Amino acid sequence: MSSPVVLVVPENGRQFGLLSKALRGAGVGEVHQAEGAADTIRWLGLYHCDACILSYELPGKRNGIETLFDIRNHRPDLPVIMVSRSNSEKVAVEAFHAGVLDYVPASRGYEHAVAGLIKQIEAAPAAGQDVVPAQIVPPNVDEHLLRPTYQNRLRVIGRNLDLYGYRRVNILEVDGGFIVRASPQNSRGVETLEFVGKQFAQLIANATQSRGDGERAFSHPTGLLPTGYEDFLRAVGYLLDQHAAEAITVSELEELAVVGGVGRVDETGVSRYGPIQWLFRSDDVAVLLDRAYKQRREAAPRQPVGGGKGLFRRL
């Protein structure tokens, strides 16, 4: 398929702007807008599109589900992705019963998830061909810093959490990336962040360019993680890599971080695979950071690039 044509039926102009920007960023050439149910049906009667993004909440009397039934009368096979401000299970069930390709509730960055789905539709005839976006890799960076290890991937997740001031973090590894639930700065709510596998090469390159192999040397407001998420998650990731871990979770509680997954465990000299569950209190975190840093330095004794600050010290 050449660049797909996508019809967006948004709740309002702001939502259209976000979706349109994400779609164009994903390489969608033509994005059209229809306002409400009647305009959508009129548009589909006049023009062609390859996919439709339909909001559950719409201006006018008909909601997205009702509009979908109207769409089905004209284009029974049109792939429709429903987006919604509501996170309710009821809306999700209604949408799937009505035959949507997928249902994406509003959360931070949901427009990128939608753009990804449209790209999947576009790529469907050429299944198996993985499209990797062009990457800007900084020069003179050690190759080991750019590998998609847990150390490097968790590090960039931590970096983003630090940059935007998130706290109370829960990380789940899912097929193709990580889902992070965290509370944003100055808010008691919880947001969902998605880190998709293909993003990591660029995110890791960016993090390495900014901080190189360096260790953070300033204090962070949480008592559990004295130097923030980037260093903590990097140290956890280092340990996970050493244990050849898979399917990991990281949960931050009040005075405790819990790391789980499946990996190699050593018991009385025998190495086998099994469930991993590590608990880190604040003292353990300091030891973990120190140990991971020292071992990294021994394994890669080159001079760090970027803002290296030397050995971690408990603050």
Place this chain on the structure above:
Amino acid sequence: MSMAISQTSLRVLLVEDNPDHVLLIRRAIRDLGGEHNVDTVNDGEHAITHLETTDLFPDLILLDINMPGYSGFDVLAWLRDSPRHKHIPVVMLTSSEAGSDVARAYELGASGYIPKPSHYQDLRALLNNTMLYWSAMRRHNVVPVTEADNE
């Protein structure tokens, strides 16, 4: 170093009486890709009958706690008492946030739990991680240790 995980297909038994939750859970598992096979029964009694009569044991049971007739706890207790079934991992599905339910589930030998949240996205993420976890456990032939093994 961990790269993208190649999932081992799982045979899952879903024990859930709410048809909406069945739809969402089946859909979420289907969206994971792979070739997971999901059998569904809608109460505890049918779950036990199914497990007693089948030769194809599930690799994972997703078990609702609150069901008419036998509760999820009853089914879990039966499983852990049954020599043929006690090693099947069981992840409890709970719609309550009650810590006591979770604690009781672990006491009875549950391998984990998934709160059935009102957010579909959360449910999908939790199921995704659970399936990855048990795929890895199966690939490495890890059998969960239950309380019964420790006695």
